[in-house]
Each structure stands twice: as structure tokens, then as C-alpha cells.
Amino acid sequence: MISFADFKKMELKVAKILEVEDIPGKDKLYVIKIDLGNEQRQIVAGIKPFYTKDELTGKNVIVVANLEPAVIAGVKSEAMLLAAKDNEGRYALVTIADNVAPGTVVE
Numbered sequence: 001m002i003s004f005a006d007f008k009k010m011e012l013k014v015a016k017i018l019e020v021e022d023i024p025g026k027d028k029l030y031v032i033k034i035d036l037g038n039e040q041r042q043i044v045a046g047i048k049p050f051y052t053k054d055e056l057t058g059k060n061v062i063v064v065a066n067l068e069p070a071v072i073a074g075v076k077s078e079a080m081l082l083a084a085k086d087n088e089g090r091y092a093l094v095t096i097a098d099n100v101a102p103g104t105v106v107e
Contacts, residue, residue, distance in 0.1 A: 017033070
């Protein structure tokens with residue numbers, strides 16, 4: 001269990017997926033460029049087995065925007081996509097309606 005104060009430290013925002021690229025030699029990873037309203041960032045995400053590039057491009061997703069950047073497979077990742085994982089290990093992205101603007105805070 002975490003406190004409400006700890007939960008409030010997370011900055012959840014709506015992001016629009018602009019581009020999706022492969023990472024050479026990585027079967028599970030994409031580099032995803034997102035629009036957060038006032039800035040663009042990139043995310044490295046292990047969702048390649050579950051989504052094509054075309055399925056992802058243009059989606060509005062929820063990200064943890066204030067996660068400390070990390071280097072994954074030699075690529076800087078500047079946020080984290082939220083996804084649900086089922087009992088068989090498949091991922092489904094947490095998405096939101098298209099009419100919600102990138103950068104909108106999720107409360």
C-alpha cells in the first residue's frame with residue numbers, strides 16, 4: 001500500500017502517439033514519439049508483440065510523465081505508457097477518447 005500523498009506525486013497525462021519506430025535487433029521494443037501538449041518526448045516500450053505501428057500511431061494514451069528518464073536498449077525513454085497485462089502476458093494500452101487534448105492531466 002502507498003499513501004495518497006505518494007500517489008499524488010505521479011503525474012499522469014494524456015499523450016498522443018505521433019510516430020512509432022523499431023529498435024534494430026529488438027523484437028519487443030518500439031521507440032514511440034509522443035505529444036504532451038507543450039512538448040514532445042520519446043518512450044521505449046515493450047509492446048511490439050501486441051501492436052503494429054499503424055495501430056499505435058494517432059492513439060491517445062495515458063503516460064507517467066514525471067518518471068525519471070532511463071536508457072533502454074541504448075535509447076533514452078522519457079516517460080512510461082500505462083498498460084494492463086492479462087493472465088496470458090498480453091498487454092493492452094490504457095487509452096482515452098480522441099477529443100481529450102494532449103497534456104491533459106489525469107486525476
